Amino acid sequence: MTSPMTPERFQDRFDAFRGEPQQVSGVWTLHAAIAALPGSEAVLDEQAPWALTFSQKPAAPPASAVPSGGLDPRGSEEAGMAGPQLAAPVQPGDTYLLVNDRDEDMEAYDHTGRFLWKIPCLARGQGADTDWSQTSTDTPPGLYRLGQLYADYEQNPNPPCSDTAMGYGWYSFDMEELEGQEVAVGRAGIMLHGGGSACGWPGAWAPQQPLHPTLGCVRLHNADLRDKVLPRYRQGTVYVGVFQEKK
Incomplete structure (x- = not known):
């Protein structure tokens, strides 16, 4: 194949x-x-x-202004939702990924706040849509930063079936909490990844695999991780603002 x-x-x-x-x-x-x-x-x-x-070497464009006080691109769609308390301390080349679990999408913005793209996304766990305080429930709202990358697709684009390949898909990133939102509710290990054990095999490895709830991580289509998120990660720091419905 x-x-x-x-x-x-x-x-x-x-x-x-x-x-x-x-x-x-x-x-x-x-x-x-x-x-x-x-x-x-x-x-x-x-x-x-x-x-x-x-x-031909193009003339260097003027440096884009970084918003004073950091970047927080939330809009009317996030009104009334639980979300980050801090603005992201972006620098040129950085990206802000805004996750709205009610709308089930992720929007990307560059360091100036310019909109880049929108893709399907889940920050959904096992439990009520308003619960993120229990183990395996929704992704705790707040500001994160993408940390370690696990590029399984680049190691083997056609791997044998395994729990890791099914559960995490092509790429996975550690999400580092910046507001203590995980530790405050006794949780840890939140990630951004693809896959989906509920998709079976090889369905979990498909480019546009179905998005099933995780145990509290943020899930994207495998191909979107590769084609959308990965280039931004390799360009600069990627911040993730997670928004959840309040009780």
Whole structure:
């Protein structure tokens, strides 16, 4: 079974290994593959439009302003919900992921507060929609920061069935609490991940696997973790603001 590579994924791999031997080898291999194609002379012409554009270094854009006091992009959809008490201390290159469990979506904003995209998301555990104080219930509301990355998809894009592959999917990130929202209710180990044991196998490893509630983590589609979240994580710090319905 093949796994077609998206442009975003291609760029992510290129950027992740910038200057490393494997990148140099990859560029040479790509050049050889293009040269073997019919009509490659036009593509590899030094004066080809893409080559001229690629060789031009654009003027550096003016530095985007960072909101004074930090970033808190909540809108009317979050009115009346429990959420972060702190604004995110963003810097250029950072990202804010706003999770609204009532609307079951995640919105991304750059460090200036500019909207980037919206994707399906669950911050749902086992229990009432207004409960996050018990083990395995909803994700505690508050501000988090993405920490350690576990890139299982990059280790093996077609793994055998295992509890880890089913439960966490392609990628998983530790979520570091910034407001003591986990420890305050005696919880720990909240993550952002894909997968879903309830999807079975290989359903849990599908790019757009069904989103089933977790034991309190934030869950996304596997492909959205790779194509949406991962590039932002490798660009800068990623903050996550989780909003939940109040009792």
